[in-house]
């Protein structure tokens with residue numbers, strides 16, 4: 001297995017295998033250390049199902065000179081290689097993939113949201129890094145992906161197949177607002193002339209609403225027979241020059257980064273939802289309260305702050321103050337192993353842990369004697385405590401002892417002498433890992 005840096009090095013030389021591997025890694029959730037420098041023209045292609053998107057991309061890709069690098073990403077609503085007549089057409093596919101300057105990838109939409117996902121943006125970043133001149137992004141012309149595609153594409157091509165005037169009216173809302181270039185597809189068809197006129201009329205109408213800034217181009221093409229495709233490519237290239245000159249190409253990266261963040265958050269949320277299956281089991285068996293389990297969903301990313309612990313002389317008194325402030329507090333729990341009585345104060349996705357010593361010989365009693373009441377330690381929840389301990393030792397820090405039973409899981413501590421005076425507890429919650 002090659003490491004990431006080797007793969008990146010190869011991808012930079014347009015090694016299609018390396019590019020494919022990197023995209024797969026991104027799909028699996030690996031974060032790639034890529035600094036994007038804008039060089040690709042990202043062209044979003046959208047339009048109703050069957051409007052001829054894939055066929056047009058295929059024809060454009062073939063017409064682009066072979067010294068330019070072309071990437072084609074199709075966002076397939078089902079799984080890769082099953083949906084869409086284009087992807088089913090192996091002969092066309094093979095003809096394109098056999099050209100060294102063309103890279104094609106079909107990506108499944110997955111998950112809770114539909115449309116683009118985090119891996120799509122990662123793939124665009126990889127392809128841009130690899131030096132693609134054109135990145136064609138075919139999306140299903142529906143809902144969420146239209147809104148998303150605005151943030152990743154420099155140019156949006158909207159395909160309108162020959163339709164009746166009424167049908168064009170129906171397209172208006174979503175698709176008709178986002179295009180930079182409108183294309184009447186399948187213009188080898190008789191109906192295309194009237195579609196073209198209706199489309200022009202509608203664009204004129206929209207111009208009045210949207211103002212002079214918006215100057216979309218309307219063209220007629222036939223992807224199947226190649227009619228109008230050279231002209232379309234000239235318009236696309238002209239637009240790219242303009243975007244570069246005006247600096248808009250660089251500023252478009254901001255939108256992409258923000259969408260990347262948002263889609264990554266959805267990815268994390270989805271991981272949380274998967275983890276929910278374990279949590280459901282724990283709720284069923286009574287190990288976790290429904291509320292604690294739900295809260296755990298929003299804290300799946302580890303290590304995370306589990307709690308801040310406060311040493312107190314009278315735990316009932318301390319707990320009442322937090323209760324009076326409106327926080328939910330747990331019943332007191334006795335933890336013999338640590339020599340304390342514990343009350344948890346619940347705060348969103350973290351906690352304050354109140355500690356009262358069980359006897360004068362306990363470490364918390366000695367702490368209070370020496371330093372008075374106050375913050376005793378900070379606790380991090382880790383996924384696997386033994387793995388984390390290895391990391392701690394590797395960093396040359398001291399662990400106070402073997403992991404032992406704590407209030408809510410297995411715990412150990414990093415000695416404050418090796419960590420700037422902070423006693424840092426490591427917790428592995430039992431419920432998720434038993």
Ligand SMILES: Nc1nc2c(ncn2[C@@H]2O[C@H](COP(=O)(O)OP(=O)(O)OP(=O)(O)O)[C@@H](O)[C@H]2O)c(=O)[nH]1
Pocket residue numbers: 047048049050051052053054055056083084085086185186187188189221222223224225
């Ligand atoms: N007559 C004619 N038919 C076309 C043209 N372009 C595509 N088609 C046909 O229209 C059908 C759909 O074409 P695709 O290119 O798969 O359309 P699409 O928009 O990618 O379809 P989805 O990805 O399934 O939404 C196929 O049967 C094509 O052969 C064209 O320019 N003229």
Ligand SMILES: [Mg+2]
Pocket residue numbers: 053054055084085086138
């Ligand atoms: Mg298609």
